Amino acid sequence: MNKAKMTFRFDEHGQQAHSAQKAGDRQRLETAPASGHDKPPERSEQEPKDTPITYRAVETIDYWGDPFTDHTGTGIALLPEHAEPGGGDYYFRKTRTSWWKVAGSLTGAIVTGALFGFVVLSMFDQEMTVPIPGISVPKQGAAGEAADIPVLGGVITEEQVPLVQVVLPSQSYHFLQYGVFSTAEGVALAQEQLRSAGIAAARDTMDEKRVYAGVSPDREEAKMLSGRLKTGGVHLILHEIALPESATMEYKGDAASLQQYLAQSADLAYMLSSSSAALLGEASPGRQSQEEIGRLRESHQLWTKSAADVRGKLTAAAEAEAKEMEKAMNSAVEAMEEFNEKGEQTMLWEVQNEVMRFILAEQKLVGGQEGP
Template sequence: MVPGADPSVEEAVPVFKESVGVDAISAKENSVPVTVIEAQVPPQTYYLLQYGVFSTPERALQAKEELLKAGIAAGGDTEDQNRVYAGISPDREQAKLLSNQLKTQGVELYVRELELPGFEKAAYGGEGDKLTGFFQLSSSLVGKLSGLSSTLLGEGGPNTVPASDMKELNDLHQQWTQNITALPTGLPKEAFASATSLEKAMNSAISALGEYNKNTAKEHIWEVQSSMMEYVLREKEFIQFIKQ
């Protein structure tokens, strides 16, 4: 719990692993026929810092506000609105280091493994290669942004991102933007809103990292973390809509 937080808010429930299925929401259940294409998308694993599982969405919202007031990232699951997260990393050990660092500030967190399922068939009215390429670029960008932001938060002093790394990220982001812009016309209608949210979250992360390089304020790095949590949780939703 964040120091000074409302003690009536429930403590975290230590659940450590989540594997996302597709039974709850699936493009297969659509009443409108969809085009099914082949795509080669491997599973992806990320490590979220879970702040707590709360009794109501209102309690979860209160917990998010506590984290934000403490200058920490805050994210919530679109499916389980009572679950609150405070960070993300593509690496378990890196996630543990960030969790331990926040523990010294009085913030208790659990490392929760989140696996996004891979798939070989998808409901999509476009080319399978484009969809596969989108997920490849997403994986690369999320891995780099979440890993880099975790590293920067764990370092003792402010350090700017090297120009070569920023160029690589900006080039990847440009490719990703071109890719996602072409996706919506072939998506099932249920997946369209998720794609829009993905674009917003990724753009926010890139923008925040650019701002950090101007003044090295850690609040921008926490914004990258928040955006990456939002992205991964929305990507989970997106996969549920298109996986066959």
């Protein structure tokens, strides 16, 4: 683009100057170095004082300047015809480049383009996030779980786990309570005393002050086992725990799979607690029949598959209880298998201990009611 300028000079009365030479003389006087002589140099007498001056248009060079400055001039400078090169009859004015303004203009254009592009892309994909200065990028948890995602205008929180309603079989267990203790030290001491006597010792997960020595779904079986322990100097009382027949739980899978898992848990817990309590009530417990062993193995296989189906679909707190249930059940089945192989009575107490752990973890998972 041609940015030439035209420059005119006028005197104080608004008239065009008669002589560019006089202006040149004034410029030389103003810019002359200071010396001891204050007299200006004399004009040559040979030069006519009132010689008419003609002008020629010369295109001047103009550099990039402020884009917001008003460039309304023609960009043409009028120079005297007789002006010598390098003389004082005219001068060049160079406009300096404002690099700060250039950088600011470019930055503003880039930011404006980025924001416009983000708005257009958001119209097609609402989940798309673009890192914009001043807005933090989304973070991810250690387990790969989505965290809060900051976006323009608000925060998208983690997706809520849906609630499901499950129906449970009726479950009521009679625990052999060894005592209720006011301190954690007392609970630990009571458990140690029971283990030293070769008896099961489980702590209540809901009321952590209670310690139990055995469990049975049948009240008469529980009383028989309590009487047998009483002859050995261990005094126990019955404490009933009932699990609910329905529960509302947070679950990300199909409600039918969760309901099947809890139903099979109830069957397996009933089978192990009842058989082990009945055998311990005998003076000389014998091994289970092949039919009982086969039914236990089949039930455990079905339960293991159901446990794998619900794994990872519960909340963090419920997942911890489900893992506790899985460990306890596997240990109880393994102890019963060992008893059937070796016939050691200590393995039956191990079954009792692990079944109590399982029932108490399930109670915490689905919620339950404790009797007096």
